[in-house]
Amino acid sequence: MVRVDGRGDGKSLVCVRGLEKNYRRGSEVIHVLQNLNLDVDKGEFVAFMGPSGSGKSTLLNLLGGIDLPSKGSITVDGDEISHMSGGKLTTWRARHVGFIFQMYNLLPVLTAFQNVELPLLLTKLSGAERRKHVETALSVVGLADRMNHYPRQLSGGQEQRVAIARAIVADPTFLLCDEPTGDLDRKSADEIMALIERLVREFGKTVLLVTHDPMVAERANVTLHLDKGVLVEGTVAEARA
Amino acid sequence: MKYLHLLTANLKRKKIRTVLTIGSFVVALFLFGLLVIVRGAFSQGVDIAGVDRLFIINKVSIIQSLPLAYRDRLLATPGVKEVTFSNWFGGVYQDPKNFIPFFAVDEESYRQMYPEFHIDDDQWAAFMGDREGAVVGAKTAKRFGWKIGDRIPIMGTIYPGNWEFNIRGIYTAKRPQDDTTQFWFHWKRLDESSPQKGAVGWYIVRIKNPDDAAKVAKSIDDEFANSPYETKTDTEKAFAASWVKQMGNIEFLILSIGAVVFFTLLLVTGNTMAIAVRERTAELAVLKAVGFSDTFVMVFVLAESLFLAFIGGGLGLLLAKGWSLMGDPTGGLLPFFYFPVKFMIAGILLALAVGTIAGILPAISAMRLRVVDALRRV
Numbered sequence: 001m002v003r004v005d006g007r008g009d010g011k012s013l014v015c016v017r018g019l020e021k022n023y024r025r026g027s028e029v030i031h032v033l034q035n036l037n038l039d040v041d042k043g044e045f046v047a048f049m050g051p052s053g054s055g056k057s058t059l060l061n062l063l064g065g066i067d068l069p070s071k072g073s074i075t076v077d078g079d080e081i082s083h084m085s086g087g088k089l090t091t092w093r094a095r096h097v098g099f100i101f102q103m104y105n106l107l108p109v110l111t112a113f114q115n116v117e118l119p120l121l122l123t124k125l126s127g128a129e130r131r132k133h134v135e136t137a138l139s140v141v142g143l144a145d146r147m148n149h150y151p152r153q154l155s156g157g158q159e160q161r162v163a164i165a166r167a168i169v170a171d172p173t174f175l176l177c178d179e180p181t182g183d184l185d186r187k188s189a190d191e192i193m194a195l196i197e198r199l200v201r202e203f204g205k206t207v208l209l210v211t212h213d214p215m216v217a218e219r220a221n222v223t224l225h226l227d228k229g230v231l232v233e234g235t236v237a238e239a240r241a
Numbered sequence: 242m243k244y245l246h247l248l249t250a251n252l253k254r255k256k257i258r259t260v261l262t263i264g265s266f267v268v269a270l271f272l273f274g275l276l277v278i279v280r281g282a283f284s285q286g287v288d289i290a291g292v293d294r295l296f297i298i299n300k301v302s303i304i305q306s307l308p309l310a311y312r313d314r315l316l317a318t319p320g321v322k323e324v325t326f327s328n329w330f331g332g333v334y335q336d337p338k339n340f341i342p343f344f345a346v347d348e349e350s351y352r353q354m355y356p357e358f359h360i361d362d363d364q365w366a367a368f369m370g371d372r373e374g375a376v377v378g379a380k381t382a383k384r385f386g387w388k389i390g391d392r393i394p395i396m397g398t399i400y401p402g403n404w405e406f407n408i409r410g411i412y413t414a415k416r417p418q419d420d421t422t423q424f425w426f427h428w429k430r431l432d433e434s435s436p437q438k439g440a441v442g443w444y445i446v447r448i449k450n451p452d453d454a455a456k457v458a459k460s461i462d463d464e465f466a467n468s469p470y471e472t473k474t475d476t477e478k479a480f481a482a483s484w485v486k487q488m489g490n491i492e493f494l495i496l497s498i499g500a501v502v503f504f505t506l507l508l509v510t511g512n513t514m515a516i517a518v519r520e521r522t523a524e525l526a527v528l529k530a531v532g533f534s535d536t537f538v539m540v541f542v543l544a545e546s547l548f549l550a551f552i553g554g555g556l557g558l559l560l561a562k563g564w565s566l567m568g569d570p571t572g573g574l575l576p577f578f579y580f581p582v583k584f585m586i587a588g589i590l591l592a593l594a595v596g597t598i599a600g601i602l603p604a605i606s607a608m609r610l611r612v613v614d615a616l617r618r619v
Contacts, residue, residue, distance in 0.1 A: 066530055066612040087534060094532020101616070105527045109250040119531045121243055166531070 002046055002222040004231045006037030010075070013174065013206055014040040014063065019072035021058050021229075032058050034229040036072070045200045045207045047220035054226040056210040057178055063208060064097045064176045065089045077173050094122045098167030102179035104159040106151040112138065112162045113147040119170040137165040140203075141195060157188030164195060174206035175199065181216055193219050248544055251517075259549070262513045266553020266595075267560065269506045270588050274561020276495045277584045281418070282569075282577050283491045293322075293451045294354070295458055296480040297444040300471035306440035307470050309432075318464060320457035321446045325350035328431055328442035331398035332424075334385065341381055343395070343424045345431035345442075354445055357419055364389065364410030372430055375406035378421030379413045387411075400435060417579050445477070503595055510599035514546050518603040525607050526615030539608035546600025547593055554592025558585050 001008075006017060016038040023030045032055040040046055048056045061067035062074060065081050074082045081092060098119075106115045116137050120130045138144045141161040151159050160180060167175055177196065181189035193216055199205040200221075209220060217223045225232050252259045297315070299305035306328075315324045330343040348369055352360065360376060368374040377387060387393065387408050395404045406426055414421050432438060448457050458474035465472045475483070518525070525538055533541075558580075565580040 061613050064530070066616075090529065090532055090534045093530065097530075099527075099530050101527075103523075105523060105616075107250075107524050107527070109254045110247075114246065114250070118528070122532050127243070 001039070001041045002044055002224070002233075003039040004037055004224060004233050006039075008039030010039075012039040013042040013044075013077055014038060014208070015073075015075040016063070017073050017075075019059075019062065019074065020070045021055065021062060021067070022070045032229055033062075033069075036229070036231050038224075038231060040206065040208065042206050043200065043204050045197070045219075045221045046209065047217035047223045048208070048210045048226060049212070049214070049217050049223060050226035052212075055229050056226050059226065059231075060176050060178050060208065060210050064099060065093045094119060094170070096173040098170070098172040098175040100160070100163055100167050100175060100177040100180045102182040104151070104156075104163045104183075106159055106162055106166075108151050111148050111150055112143060112154065112165075115151070115162055116147075116165045116169050118166060123170065133169055134165075137169040138162075140168065140199075141165045155188070156184050157191055160184060160188070160192050161195065164192070164199075168199065168203075168205070174208060177207060177209040179211055180209065181211070181213060189213070189216065244541070247541065248548055251521075251545055252548065255517075258513060258517075262510060262549050263553035263556070265506055265509050266550055266592055267557040269502050269595075270554040270557025270592055271560045271564075272502055272557075273499060273588050273591065274558050274580055274584075275564065276499055277588070278561065278565050278578055278580050280491055280495050281579060281581070281584075292476070292478070293448050293454075294477040295446045295448060295454060295461070295474050296477050297446065297461060297472050297474045298442075298480075300462075300473040303443065305470075306437065306442060307444065307472065309439035309441050311441070311444060311465070311470070311472075314464060315444055315446055315461065318446075318457065318460055320448050320450065320453050320460065322449045323350060323353065323447045324444060325354040325446075326428070326441040326444045327351065328428060328440070330400060330426070330431060332395040332404065333398060334393065334395055339385075341424050342420075342422060343426070345428040346425045347428050351425065354447060357416065358412045358414055358421075360410045360412040368409035371407055371409055372427060373405060373407050374409035375424060375426040376410040376412055377408060377425075378423050379411055380421040381424060382408070382411045384422075400431060402434070418577055418581070420577065503591070507595055507599055510546065510549065510595060511602065513549075514542070514600050514603040517545070518542055518607050522610065522615045525610055526612045529610070529612045530616070535608045538610070539604045542604040542607045543597065543600045546604070547596040550592040550596025550599075551589070554589055554596075557592075558588045561588075 001012070003012075008015065016036060019033055019036040019038075020031070021033040023032060036059070048059060050056050058067065062069050062082075063076070065084070069082050072082065073080055076096060079092060079096070081089060084092060107118070110118075113134055116134045117130055120133055123130075125133065135144060135147070138147050141164050143158060143161050143165065146154060146158065146162075151162070154162065164180075175196075180196070181192050184192060196207055196209070197219055200207055207220075209216070211217050222233070297307070299307050309326075312324050312326065315321055325347050327347065328345040330345050332341065332343040333339070334341055352358075352365060358378075364376070368376050375393070381387070389408050389411065391408045393406050393408060395406060396402075397404050412421065432440070446457075446461075448454060454476050458476070461474045462472050525542075528538055528541075529535065562580045562585065565578050569578045
C-alpha cells in the first residue's frame with residue numbers, strides 16, 4: 001500500500017512525515033519539497049513523476065540518505081534517518097539502499113564483476129562468498145558471461161544491468177532508481193524495466209523510481225506526481241479535480 | 242588487501258600520467274641518493290672519525306712538518322694514552338689519474354692506533370720485516386689486482402724518484418664506510434731518503450678519556466706554544482670536518498638542491514593528485530553512495546598518492562644504491578661511495594612525506610565531497 005496523506009499507521013517500510021527541503025540561492029529561499037507525507041509498504045513499486053525541478057530527485061536523495069531534509073522525518077524499516085550523523089547514515093546506506101542512476105555510474109577502471117562487488121567489500125564476507133553473491137547478482141541481470149568485461153566493452157543497457165546487479169548484490173531494503181532508462185533507447189529501456197519488474201515480482205524488492213517517461217511509470221504499481229514540491233497520487237490533473 | 246585492486250585499477254586509468262608521476266619520484270629520489278652518496282664521500286672521515294683520537298698538525302699549515310722529538314713530549318702529556326705519526330707521500334701509480342692515498346706510517350704504533358682496520362698478524366710481521374714492504378687496503382688491492390708478494394713501482398711527486406714496494410699485507414675493515422684505499426709503507430724509509438730528517442707530517446694521539454679532548458688538545462698546544470713548531474690540535478672529527486669545509490659548503494649545496502627538487506616534486510604530485518580527484522568526482526560520490534565512508538575515501542585518495550611515492554621513491558633509491566655499488570667513479574679521489582641503509586630508509590620516509598603532503602589536500606576535498614553535489618555535476 002502507498003499513501004500520501006500522512007494517515008498511515010507508521011508501520012510501512014518507508015514512512016515520511018512533514019518533509020521539507022529548502023535551498024538558499026543568495027537571499028532567496030527555494031522550497032523544493034513542502035510538507036510531504038509518504039507511506040510505502042514492502043514490495044511496492046512506486047514511480048515518481050513530475051516536471052523538471054519538481055523535487056523528484058531531491059526526494060529520492062532524501063530517501064536514500066545522501067541528502068538531509070530541512071524539516072520532517074524519514075523512517076525506513078524502523079530507522080529514523082533524517083537526524084542520523086554522516087557516519088551512521090553511510091553505514092545505514094550500505095545496508096539498506098541500492099542506488100540505480102541514470103548515467104549508470106560504474107567505475108570505468110573496474111570490470112563488471114568488480115563493480116558489482118563494491119558494496120560487498122564493506123561486509124565481512126570472505127572472497128569466495130563475495131564471488132558467489134556477485135555471480136548470482138550478475139546471473140539475475142543476465143550478464144554472468146560478461147563479468148570480466150569493462151564498462152567500455154558493454155552497451156548502455158548492459159551497463160545499466162551491471163548497475164542494477166551492484167544495487168541488489170548486498171540485498172538492500174529498497175532500490176532507488178533515478179531515471180534508470182533516461183539514457184537508453186526504447187528496447188534497452190524495456191529490458192531494464194522488465195528486469196526491475198522481475199525484481200519486484202520474483203524477489204519481493206521495494207522499488208522507488210523517478211522518471212519522466214509515462215511508459216516507464218505505467219509499469220509501476222503506483223504512480224505519484226510531484227507538483228511544486230507536493231506529492232499527489234495519480235495524475236496531477238486527477239488530483240486537482 | 243581486498244581494496245588493493247581498487248588502488249591499482251585507478252593507477253592504470255591514465256597510464257602515462259602514472260608513469261610520469263612515478264618517474265618524477267624516481268628521478269628525485271635517485272638524485273637524493275646521489276646527493277647523500279656524494280655528501281658521504283666528502284664527509285665520510287667526519288662520520289667515522291675516532292672519538293678518542295686527536296690530530297696534531299703544524300699550526301702554520303698541514304704541509305709544514307713537526308719534529309720527531311715531539312713524540313716523547315706528547316706521550317708525556319697528561320691524558321695522552323698513545324701516539325703515532327705519519328706523512329703524506331704524493332705518489333703516482335702508472336697514471337696520475339690513479340689516485341691512491343699514500344702514507345708513510347710509524348710501523349711500531351700505527352696499527353694499534355687504528356683498530357678498525359684489520360690485518361693478519363703474519364702479514365703485519367712480514368711488513369715489519371721488509372724495509373720496502375707496504376700494506377694496502379683491500380679496495381685498492383682489488384682495484385689494481387695487487388696480491389701479496391707483488392712489487393709495485395711508484396713515482397714520487399713530493400719525494401721525487403722511482404720507489405718500489407713489496408705488498409706484504411692487505412688490510413680490511415668491518416664497516417663499509419671505513420677507508421680501505423690507503424697505502425702504508427715505512428716512515429723510516431721515507432725519512433732516510435728525505436733531505437729534512439725527523440720531519441713528521443702529523444701526529445695522532447689517543448686520549449684516555451674522550452670527554453677530556455678539549456682539555457688535552459689545549460695542553461698539547463700550550464706545550465709547544467712559542468716554539469719554532471707550534472701545533473694545532475683538534476679532534477679527528479673536527480680535523481676531518483675542516484678538511485671537508487675547504488672544499489666548500491657541501492652540506493648547504495646538497496640541502497639547497499634537495500629542497501628545490503623536492504619542492505618541485507611536491508607541486509608536480511600535488512597537481513597530479515588534484516586532477517586525479519577532480520576527474521573522479523562522480524566515482525568517489527558513487528563510492529560514498531554505496532556506503533563507503535568519508536574517511537575511507539580520504540584514505541583511498543591518500544593511499545594512491547603514497548603508493549606512487551613508495552613505488553617511485555623505492556625505484557629511485559634502488560637505482561642510487563645500484564650506482565653506489567658500481568664503485569667510485571672519481572678514480573680514487575672520493576673512495577667512499579656508499580649508500581647507507583639508514584639514508585635509504587630516510588629517503589623512503591621523505592618520499593612518503595612528499596606523497597602525504599601532495600595527497601592530503603585532494604584527499605580532504607574528496608572526503609568533504611557531498612554525494613548529492615557530486616552526482617549533480619555528472
